[in-house]
Amino acid sequence: MIELQHVGVERQGRPILVNVDFEVDRGEFAFLVGPTGSGKSTILRLMIFDVRPTRGVVFVGEYDSQSIREPDIPYLRRRVGVVFQDFKLLRDRTVYENVALALEVTGAKRSGVKRKTLSILSAVDLVHKRDVYPDTLSGGERQRVAIARALVNDPFVLLADEPTANLDPETTEQVMKIFAEVNARGTAVIMATHDLQMVERYGRRTLRLVDGRIREDMGLVKTIGRP
Amino acid sequence: MGLLLAFREAFRGFWRTGMVGLISIATIGASLLVLGVFGQVVAGGYALIDRLQERVEVDIYFRDGVHRRRALALARDIEALPGIAEVNYLDQEAAAQEFQDMFGAGMLNALSENPLPVSLRVRMKPGSDLPQRLQAVSNVVGNNKDVESVDVGETWVGALERFVQVITGVGLLLGSVLCLACGFAVSNTAKLMVLAQREAIEIMRLVGATGSTVRLTFLVGGAMQGCAGGFLASMGQSYASDWWTARVPDLAFDPSIDLNFWLVVLGTVLGVVGSWASLNRVLSAVSIK
Numbered sequence: 001m002i003e004l005q006h007v008g009v010e011r012q013g014r015p016i017l018v019n020v021d022f023e024v025d026r027g028e029f030a031f032l033v034g035p036t037g038s039g040k041s042t043i044l045r046l047m048i049f050d051v052r053p054t055r056g057v058v059f060v061g062e063y064d065s066q067s068i069r070e071p072d073i074p075y076l077r078r079r080v081g082v083v084f085q086d087f088k089l090l091r092d093r094t095v096y097e098n099v100a101l102a103l104e105v106t107g108a109k110r111s112g113v114k115r116k117t118l119s120i121l122s123a124v125d126l127v128h129k130r131d132v133y134p135d136t137l138s139g140g141e142r143q144r145v146a147i148a149r150a151l152v153n154d155p156f157v158l159l160a161d162e163p164t165a166n167l168d169p170e171t172t173e174q175v176m177k178i179f180a181e182v183n184a185r186g187t188a189v190i191m192a193t194h195d196l197q198m199v200e201r202y203g204r205r206t207l208r209l210v211d212g213r214i215r216e217d218m219g220l221v222k223t224i225g226r227p
Numbered sequence: 228m229g230l231l232l233a234f235r236e237a238f239r240g241f242w243r244t245g246m247v248g249l250i251s252i253a254t255i256g257a258s259l260l261v262l263g264v265f266g267q268v269v270a271g272g273y274a275l276i277d278r279l280q281e282r283v284e285v286d287i288y289f290r291d292g293v294h295r296r297r298a299l300a301l302a303r304d305i306e307a308l309p310g311i312a313e314v315n316y317l318d319q320e321a322a323a324q325e326f327q328d329m330f331g332a333g334m335l336n337a338l339s340e341n342p343l344p345v346s347l348r349v350r351m352k353p354g355s356d357l358p359q360r361l362q363a364v365s366n367v368v369g370n371n372k373d374v375e376s377v378d379v380g381e382t383w384v385g386a387l388e389r390f391v392q393v394i395t396g397v398g399l400l401l402g403s404v405l406c407l408a409c410g411f412a413v414s415n416t417a418k419l420m421v422l423a424q425r426e427a428i429e430i431m432r433l434v435g436a437t438g439s440t441v442r443l444t445f446l447v448g449g450a451m452q453g454c455a456g457g458f459l460a461s462m463g464q465s466y467a468s469d470w471w472t473a474r475v476p477d478l479a480f481d482p483s484i485d486l487n488f489w490l491v492v493l494g495t496v497l498g499v500v501g502s503w504a505s506l507n508r509v510l511s512a513v514s515i516k
Contacts, residue, residue: 048433070438071437071438074435074436074438075435075437076435077432077433077434077435078434078435082433088426088429088430088433090426090427090430092239101430101431102435104232105232105431105434105435105436105440106435107229149434153434153435
C-alpha cells in the first residue's frame, strides 16, 4: 500500500534521507521515531508527494513518485489524511467549516458535506463545538478537529506528524485512542514522533530513523497499553 | 459547489486584504473612468466629424452656354460614384434665387443680365474615406471640358481627417496604458490576496484541492474586484456624461455606445487577466510545511 524503495532526498546538496526502504500494509499501525531533524516529516511529505525523492521510488496506493502527474496529486491527497503538530486549522473558520473544507474542495454536494462533517465531528466528540472558532478550543480539541478533517474523506492511511507533541498526557491518551479506533476500522496509521516512551507504551511496529537512515524496523515489541 | 466555494473563498480573501483591496478597486475604477471619459470624447469627436462630413459639398460650375443635357449627363456620372448622397442641378434662375435668399435682390437687380453660372451641387455621405471619394469626383469632373471650376472643401476635410487620426492614436495609446495600469493594480492585489490566504491555500492543497480549484478562487476574486472597479467607473462616467451634455449639447457623447456596460465588462476581464498573470508565480511559492 505504501512503500519506499531505496529513497534518498537531498536539499541544497545535503542528504536528508539516505537509501530508505520500508513498506506499510493496509490496516497497519507504525511509529516513525527519531530525533528532531532526522527526516521523519520529510518521509511523511514524500507520502503525499509534497516532496519528491532525489533517488528511489515512493509508492502510495496506485500511484508512484516516478509516474504520478501533478494534476493527480490532489486526488491522492483526498485519500491520505494528514495531521500535524501545529494542527493547521484556519482561525477565521468554525470547527464545522474547517472540517467541511476537506469535503468542499472535492466538489461534494452540500447535503453530503453536512452529513459527513457532523458524523465525523460526532466521532471525535466535538459536534457540540461545531460553531466555535479554533482559538477558543484547548490543544486536545484542536487536534481532534484536525483529525476529523483528516478522516472526513475516509482515507486509507492517516499520517500524523508529531500529533501529540503539544499535548498533555491525558489529551495524548485521547488522541491515541482515536488513532486506535481509526486503525481498528482498517485505516493504516503512520505516526511520526520523538517520544520513545510513548512508543514503548503502545508497542507497535516501529521504524527508527537516525541521520536520514532507517536503523531499525521493529515489529510488535510490546502489548502493554496497546491502543 | 466549486464556483460557490470559489466565491466564498474570494470574499474571505478580499476581506483579509482589507484596505489594499479597496485601494485596488479605487485604482481600477479611476483608470477605467479616465478611459471611459476619453472613450466618450473620442466617440463624441467621431459623431461631430460625421455631422461635419454630412455638410461637405462640392460645387461644380459650368462654362457659359453649357447645354442642360450635358450638365445632367455629368450629374448622372457623379451620382454613379460610391458615397454620393445627392447631386442637385442648379440652373441660372435657381442660382439667382439662392443668391437673393442669401444676400437680397439689390445686387442682382443692378446688373443687366444674370452672371451666375449653371452648377451642380454634390453632397457627400459621411465616412472615413471622404477624401478619396472627393478625389474621385474631382477626377470625373476634371476630364469634362464644360466645367469652368470646382470648389471642393478639401483643405478642412483633410485637416479633419488628420485630427481624427491623432485622436484615435492618442486614444489607443492612452487606453493601452490605462488597461496595463488596471491589470497591474489587480495583479498586485491578487498577489496580496494569495499571501493573505497562504495558510488557507496550504490547507486546501493538503486536503486535496486541485490547482484549478485554488486558481478559480483567485480568478473569481480578481473578477469581483475588476467588476466593482468597472461599476465605480461607469457611475463616474455617467455623471461626467450628464455634466458634459448639459454644458456642450453640440458635442454630446455618442448615445449608441453603452459605455457603462462595457466598462464593467472591461473591468471584469482586466481583473481576471491581472489575477491570472500573478497567480502562477505566487502560487508556486506556497507549499505545505
